[in-house]
Amino acid sequence: NAGVMQNPRHLVRRRGQEARLRCSPMKGHSHVYWYRQLPEEGLKFMVYLQKENIIDESGMPKERFSAEFPKEGPSILRIQQVVRGDSAAYFCASSPGTSDYEQYFGPGTRLTVT
Amino acid sequence: AQSVTQPDIHITVSEGASLELRCNYSYGATPYLFWYVQSPGQGLQLLLKYFSGDTLVQGIKGFEAEFKRSQSSFNLRKPSVHWSDAAEYFCAVYFGNEKLTFGTGTRLTIIP
Numbered sequence: 704n705a706g707v708m709q710n711p712r713h714l715v716r717r718r719g720q721e722a723r724l725r726c727s728p729m730k731g732h733s734h735v736y737w738y739r740q741l742p743e744e745g746l747k748f749m750v751y752l753q754k755e756n757i758i759d760e761s762g763m764p765k766e767r768f769s770a771e772f773p774k775e776g777p778s779i780l781r782i783q784q785v786v787r788g789d790s791a792a793y794f795c796a797s798s799p800g801t802s803d804y805e806q807y808f809g810p811g812t813r814l815t816v817t
Numbered sequence: 818a819q820s821v822t823q824p825d826i827h828i829t830v831s832e833g834a835s836l837e838l839r840c841n842y843s844y845g846a847t848p849y850l851f852w853y854v855q856s857p858g859q860g861l862q863l864l865l866k867y868f869s870g871d872t873l874v875q876g877i878k879g880f881e882a883e884f885k886r887s888q889s890s891f892n893l894r895k896p897s898v899h900w901s902d903a904a905e906y907f908c909a910v911y912f913g914n915e916k917l918t919f920g921t922g923t924r925l926t927i928i929p
Contacts, residue, residue: 707860736916736917738917738919744921744922745823745907745919745920745921745922746861746907746909746917746919747919748916748917748918751915751916758915759914759915759916762916794860794861796917804849804868804911805851805863805866806917807863808853808860808861808862809860810859810860811859811860813858
C-alpha cells in the first residue's frame with residue numbers, strides 16, 4: 704500500500720508565478736490535510752478537505768491560496784502570484800476518517816520563490 | 818486557549834546516553850497526543866500516539882512516552898540514543914477540531 708504521495712518534491716517559482724502542489728492520499732483515505740512549515744518552525748495547519756468539500760480552511764491565507772480535492776484525482780494546493788514569503792515546505796497528510804485520528808504524512812513539497 | 822509547547826529548541830546528547838524531550842499542552846480535557854520525527858529534508862514519521870488507557874506508550878525505534886494528566890505533559894524518552902536518532906522531533910496534539918496542532922519542534926544532535 705503506497706503512502707501519501709506528493710509532487711513535485713521541489714518547486715522553484717519566480718515572484719508572481721503560480722505554484723501547484725499535488726497530493727495523492729493513501730488508498731482508502733478520504734480526508735486530506737495541508738500543512739505549511741516555514742524555516743525553523745513547526746507545521747501549521749492550512750486546510751482540511753474531504754472529497755469535493757472544504758471542511759476547514761481556517762489556516763489558509765485569505766488571498767492567493769486555494770485548495771481542492773476533486774472526486775477524481777489528487778488534492779491540489781494552488782498559490783497564485785507567489786511571493787518570497789511563500790517559500791516553505793508544504794506537507795500533505797491523509798486519514799481514513801475513522802476515530803483513529805492518526806494522520807499519515809507525505810514527503811512534502813519544498814517551494815522556493817526567487 | 819489550546820496550545821502545544823516544546824520548551825527545548827535544541828538538545829545535544831552523547832551517543833548511548835538517555836534522552837527526554839518535553840511536550841506540554843494547554844487544554845480543558847484530555848487530547849489525543851502524538852510524537853513525530855522528521856529527518857532533514859524528509860517528511861514526518863509517527864513515533865507513537867496516546868489516546869487513552871495505559872499512560873506509558875511504546876513506539877517505534879525504541880522510543881516511549883508518558884502521559885501525565887496532572888502536568889499536562891507527554892514527554893518522549895529513549896534509554897540509549899543512537900547516532901541515527903539525530904533529527905527534529907515534533908509533538909502534535911489533536912484537540913478535537915479535525916486538525917493537528919504542532920509544537921515548534923526540538924532539534925536533537927548526537928555527539929560521538
